[in-house]
Amino acid sequence: MLALGLSWPLPLHLSTHLTGDPGGDTGVYVWNLWHFRRELMQGRDPYYTSALFVPTGRADLALHNYTVFTNLLSVPLQPRLGLIATFNVLYLALGVLNAYAMFLLARRVSGNVVGAWLAGVLFAFSPFLTARGTAHFSLVAAAPLPVFLLLLKKLKETLRARYAVGAGLTLAWALYCDPYYAVFCVLIAAANLGYTMLRVTRDPGAQPPRAVLRVLDGLLLLLIALAAWSAVAGETLLRSGGLQIGLSANTPMLLIVLILALRLTLSLSLRSRLEPDLPFRTWAWLGAVGVMTASVALLPFLHAVVTRIADGEFVSPHIYWRSSPRGVDALAYFMPNPNHRLFGGPGHDWLQRERLDGFAENAAALTLAAPAVILLGFWHRRRALPARWAFFAIFFALLALGPFVWVGGVNTWIPTPWAALRFVPGIGLVHSPGRFAVVVMMAISVLFALAVTELLGRHPRHRWPITAAIGAALLFELAPLPRPLYSAEIPRVFRTIADDPRDVRVLELPTGIRDGTSSTGRCSAAAQFHQTLHGKPLVGGYLSRVSANRVRASRRLPVLDALFTLSAGDTLTPEQRQHAFAYRARFLRRSRLGYVVIDTSRASRHLRHFTIQVLALTKIGQDGPYELYVP
Template sequence: MKSGFSRWLLPLLIYTLLFGVFSWPLAAHFTTGFLGFAGHDANQYVWNAYNFRQALAAGKNPFFTDLLLYPQGSSLIMHTYTPIIGLLNSVLNQPILAVNVALLLSFVLSGVGAYRLCGRWVANPVLCLLAGVVFAFSPYKLAHLPEHYHLLLTAAVPFYAWAFLEAFQFETGRLGLRVRRWSQVAVCAALGFVTLLSDYYTLFGLLYFSLGYALYYWCGLGQINWRRPRPWLILVLTLVVCHIGSRLLGLSGVPDNAGFWWGGDLAGYLLPPTTSRWLSTAFTERLLQNSPIFNMPGSVENVMFLGYCLPLLLLLTLLLRRPKAGLAENQPSDWAPLPWLLLLFFMLTLPAVRVFGKEILRLPTGLVHYLPFLNNIRCPTRHVSYVALLLPLVLFARLDPWLRARLQPAGRWAFSGALLGLVLIEFQPAPAPLMDSTAIPRAYREVAQLPGDVLFPIPFGLLDGYQTKGVMNSDELLYQTIHHKKIPGAYISRIPQATFHQFDQDPVMHALLQRQTFPDSALVAVPTAAQVSAFLRRYQPAAFLVHPDYRNQPVHTLLRELLRGRGYQEREVDGYVLLHQPTPAPH
């Protein structure tokens, strides 16, 4: 391969182009829009970037906010916060642009990093380019693109893997490690910190990669002679003991934090996601919506698809006779643990082997879900991102010398190019949904012009990763970046149970929440005038904004009754009902 910047320029341009194609129509709305569905998770990443910069600019702790759950506020330590995007927004001061730039950089650098890592063992540049495509643009990541941005921030992973291999040396059968290059240890630490600021699932993947790589040498896995019966007996015994042990732990009530419930099914590797442009069919979509197969029918968390070409080709290469030369000439021997790591991450995605909804065997990796703290990584299918990195590395390191032993350069280029084309067809998604800030309802822009610091939207509520109370539409997070007012509800990944209990303790909050949730109930106690006054002093709402769906509904009627005689004006703005104090006339 060429040296210098030109070595990376062409892959960088190709991955940038692919991001534009696979994320279309984002490129046409790069500064005003972001990929996502109305009312879904993508809104929180724009809010994350907005809140992080707002806190820093005000000299406040960016990991605590009172923009949500006002006035007490909430910690964001366990929130899916993506501080790396917040830091970028601190420079750009445009949260939507910061989100899109972060995604572009992550996809492109993920591809370039995997391209470089593959080149460590593979001489064919087209296969290296394809390795970058598989890791950066796997169907798993493209399926999560309109929903879970934190899972897409994987740029540090292949660079960390390279630095780890450069930094440490292991000896077979001996615990411990030897540092070869301290500069690369520092790089590992820096990239680990970047990953910490990006996504904790990806961070734990780095830890599993590092530990799994070391275990290959410490346990002498490469020295096992599988032609003898003893290793197979030990393997079978291990599987049986772990299966029974896992079952007993579950029956005894040891919490697994729903790790097995969220666990993958082999069908997730076989069925293309509904976002697939060419492979998704009515038949595959019906299977993905089938509740006997999946605990969450239709959920993006079921997606583990990596195409058909590469997995089938890997199975084929396992049957082929390898050339005596083995790996490509002048390649490091540190490739040996990668097949074991591929198997490890594959097993992590399947804590229990399920085949179209039928549980067959609980794997040793499932025991992780019974370990406190570690079982917070409760969506095992998200480890498939590492499978997407390791699969082409394992495959192409075997395929490249086999092709060189049998084909002339022109034939190798033709085969590699055809394989690249097939994978691009397999991976291509349908156009993604787009949220555009220019389409935010006018009522929220009018709220931004009102004096005061607090908006009380109707409906309102709390929502985290486990439960909900009332109605909290995630679109309110996007709208807050426009009107800049605090709101009493919250959409945060982890909210303490005590907060849910306390949320509607105020008599006015409780009455509104009851009327909102049970509009036909006549048992709601109407708050007294003193209670309404106390509520207004506590929340100091600049305005109440009633969604069109709740206009003239019982909660709106109650709100109107509670505010009668308190100077609030009511007017309609494009179907919304805005209740606010008269705006003072300018002097």
């Protein structure tokens, strides 16, 4: 009931509306469900597609955010409910599954059903997951994360191999929800193991090296002065006689943080050592069981990845020290729910302005209710926060900040652990570190459950009024009502294409090839959303990762090169124009192009006129801004 209520009025429009714009990422996630079932029903491997990138051959979907878990769930539902209703029903079901998974973890940790239930609500309908429901459908499937942590906890307590098997299967489940979540599971396991085995203590007999501390203090003062001078004066060069030294805030801040860490270690006489509570052989055996189980469950995915590598199509984003993608702004943690229609507007608008990738990638609010309850639960008797869960929350909060800390839209250049971890193979595939905030929310939810348990235990006579007050405050802040909805109606011109029994291809303009890190031309996910109706292969396309080889193969075709150039808003050279006209007959034969759809609200006048000329188009229909042509 909560899932229905907190998504209102979506339950009234299950077949006609979506929580995200179908012209954005939401359209691709709808396409995932449609494409997966279509390939499966036709006896083809759903990890490959010939539905996109005409006429350059089939593409594999190993590195695409393919949502295999929800795709599988959708297979029996689509014929009964329809594609849009299936998508929405699964969206609602994922909220319930997230809540239940978090409930199981919180109950195991706190031993309290009421606190665990409230923690499930906090996690499942948190600002992070609600915001992702407007664009990043895969991230809504977050249930594997608390389940994985629950299994790790049971594994440590019992040392039974069945929990290692369960953890391996859950890792595979996480990848089939969103590949980022598989990486998060690996980091959760590493952080859990590190917290268990690593001990940091003070050596009471050691004397801090005073001379070394003075040198470090002097270096700190010098670096702080340099950073301040560079920031105030705007200077990027330090001149001394004929010597010029380049300055930026990045290097001084990195050195300041490293020297501060070294000084703290020396002044407190900190010592670290490994104290495994179990023999290494035991951990290695259980880890091997989990890895082997995950590998077997991931065989379809691994086969597609190996094939992609063999074909030279594997894509890994380049990682640069200074210009890697940033994480969430530090202030994003400490604002009211930006999804709330009464008081979330200022926060929503600020997050939207702060980043090119918009609000959905930046929402990470911990809410006001949850931290308040945690403070009330642990502050009254000066009880310390449970160290393990506080460590998890802080560690992943630092990762979610990205490589450098941003505060109020200003890059402080203070490095976080992600500045180093992003260079670790596999881990560096996480291109959007702000998504680590989901793990922060999970840890906060556990602390919230423990705080509720503490409050109820402290005031047993008032447990129900306290529960009601906390629940009411939580639900009020989490409720994003009414939810903004987007029409899922597809223009009538695509029905004309769908009614054509011929095996032909479709070109929508503007066109291009786009992935999560780059764009050639100007591709819109709306084309793939429309494809779920007409079912015919498309020129161009949008996947999470597209290889440079694919882009080069498309641009070697003069007609596509010209269309990509004009779609991007650039001007054709005389050579491009000449080659496009010379190649058009071969392009039409090779592509088997049957229809061209021009979105006049997005296509430039030059693009429209050139396409009509080069492909000798005849207009046969129009619906709103969409014009339908045939060659």
